[in-house]
Amino acid sequence: MRTTAEVVIVGAGIVGASTAYWLTESGLRDVVIVEQRVPAAGATGKSGALVRLHYPNPHETRLAFESLRFFQEWEARLGTRSPFVRTGFLQIVAPSDEEKLQANVTMQQAVGAPVELLTAEQVAELEPWCDVRGITVAAYEPESGYADPVAATLGLLERARQNGAELRIGERATGVEIRNGRVAGVQTSSGRIAAPFVVLTPGPWANSLLAALGLDYGLIPRRVQVIVFRWPIEPAPRHCCGIDTALGMWFRPEGETATLVGLEWGFRQVDPDRSAETTDADFVAPARTAIAQRYPLLMQGIVRGGWAGVVMQSPDGRPLFGPIPEYSGLFAFLGDSGTSFKTAPAIGRALAEWIVEGMPRQDVQAFRVTRLAEGRPWIDPTDYCRPDRTVSR
Ligand SMILES: Cc1cc2nc3c(=O)[nH]c(=O)nc-3n(C[C@H](O)[C@H](O)[C@H](O)COP(=O)(O)OP(=O)(O)OC[C@H]3O[C@@H](n4cnc5c(N)ncnc54)[C@H](O)[C@@H]3O)c2cc1C
Structure with missing residues (x-):
């Protein structure tokens, strides 16, 4: 078991799995994923897993389109049977x-x-x-x-594992360690993993980890x-x-x-x-x-x-993801709002590019975690339902 890593990912749902896949595909080998239960134990395993493009804004449409192409190219990319139908x-x-x-x-x-x-x-x-x-x-x-969400998660994790990542099942992250405003690692139910980068993808369990860091996004x-x-x-x-x-x-x-x-x-x-x-x-x-x-x-x-x-x-019904500005080296995907299975391939890629290249290639500023604190909640004038509504599909 590693006690140090380049990146620790907290949570092996589809977003954590996708992030691990992209990090290791881009050459980072020293990635540890800690999962408190089993992969896809959260929203992912229960997902309807529609893979569609219809959104009332170009930002999510772009993520969905990039991700649809990923699902379509699954066999060529991963060499295993596609979970997409x-x-x-x-x-x-x-x-x-x-x-x-x-x-x-x-x-x-x-x-x-x-x-x-x-x-x-x-x-x-x-x-x-x-x-x-x-x-x-x-x-x-x-x-x-649509896709089989469990097969998709397991497929991405298996590739990440083959690329060198370590998946630790049944291990709970209990806190993120910060030193001088910078991430220093993660404390878990089994000990400590020192790492300069941490990605939080804990789905509906996010609030306790965030509260310990003094963060509250109203999730x-x-x-x-x-x-x-x-x-x-x-x-x-x-x-x-x-x-x-x-x-x-x-x-x-x-x-x-x-x-x-x-x-x-x-x-x-x-x-x-x-x-x-x-x-x-x-x-x-x-x-x-x-x-x-x-x-x-x-x-x-x-x-x-x-x-x-x-x-x-999330308070405005749209995901929040990217760097957490209060702590250097800390990244998160939060507030999936019931719509983030289909977009996970593109979200994981953006998070990995942030860590490896310093900036994602696609403009994902609209998803920044600071937008609510800035008083600029996401509003889509051409949405068909109330923005505060969980729709989950
Ligand atoms: C009924 C239903 C239908 C849906 N339908 C669709 C749909 O049709 N299309 C679509 O795109 N989306 C849909 N969604 C939403 C989609 O499933 C989620 O947006 C997506 O799965 C979120 O993935 P995630 O990886 O962020 O979180 P999760 O899948 O919740 O994963 C988080 C993981 O982190 C682990 N974890 C949490 N805290 C810790 C900790 N401290 N230490 C270690 N591990 C931890 C959890 O055990 C879990 O495995 C649906 C959701 C539901 C419930």
Whole structure:
């Protein structure tokens, strides 16, 4: 077991795994990842893991687009089976949000993202099982889909390990050591690791580590649920992934016979160490009613289980990441806000470039951790829902 490292990463969710991958791919060998439970034990393992491009701002669209390309190139880059499944993706909005949708698609196309506008008739052609009533226009991403989030995390960690990183499972970081305003290492449940750079990727467990450093970003851990319905017909229809903000839900295929559904409803603040991992009984009926409005056959869908995970909500609903200016050598990814599986490849790369090259190649200033203290919370005028809302997809 190493007692020194060039970089210590706290947390082996998808962001910690991606950061370890990029650090070691760029030549740093002496990287230690400490994980209190097992890899993907946090939000990542519970993620819906939609991999799509539709965001109401160019900053997240760029991260998502770079990351989609990464997932598409997985086999060539990592030499292992890709965790990504291409299904296509539909963004459906209420007619009152049609102008916002069109503006967002125009912005996404300017970024280079493969996105197009479909009429309701075109949606019906693409998705014969879908009830398109109430849809006037939708955004369609032919290349998007979803991934197995655990396989993605394990795949990135395994490559980092082959590159020389050490993964320490069942070891909890209890504090970051600071000397003269600079990071000196990490204290863990097994001892101390001296390091000039520390990257915090602890998901919903961030607050205690931050509080000990005198940092408070107003982050709130929130529980999010999903449920799986088996189609009541055989063969089950193939369908796209989708977000339907008119109905406040999102969905994707789960294997070949079922559909996974999430709702923009029922979130509550929790302690991530005490949050129930299974779906509440009162989640079933609203989820079934919502998905049946688009796929009426799923009114008879057979419940095959569900689960709940904890995401970390930031005050403006957008992630914060980069250097922590108070302490030289300290970096963090915080407040994933339920939307950071798909963007993790690009986020990990930016964090690694900061450490190795001094600056990320992509402009990620919009995500700086200081924006709330500056009184400049993130606001997207073309968003379809309240900025403070955890949406998790
Ligand atoms: C139900 C649900 C659906 C979602 N759907 C989507 C979606 O469709 N698309 C999308 O992009 N995103 C989605 N998300 C959000 C996405 O899963 C998260 O944004 C992402 O997984 C965050 O990854 P992370 O690595 O930052 O954190 P986490 O996955 O939470 O990982 C943090 C890790 O750090 C470890 N850790 C914490 N503290 C310590 C410590 N002190 N010492 C050692 N280890 C520590 C934890 O055990 C954990 O393994 C969803 C989330 C949920 C819950």
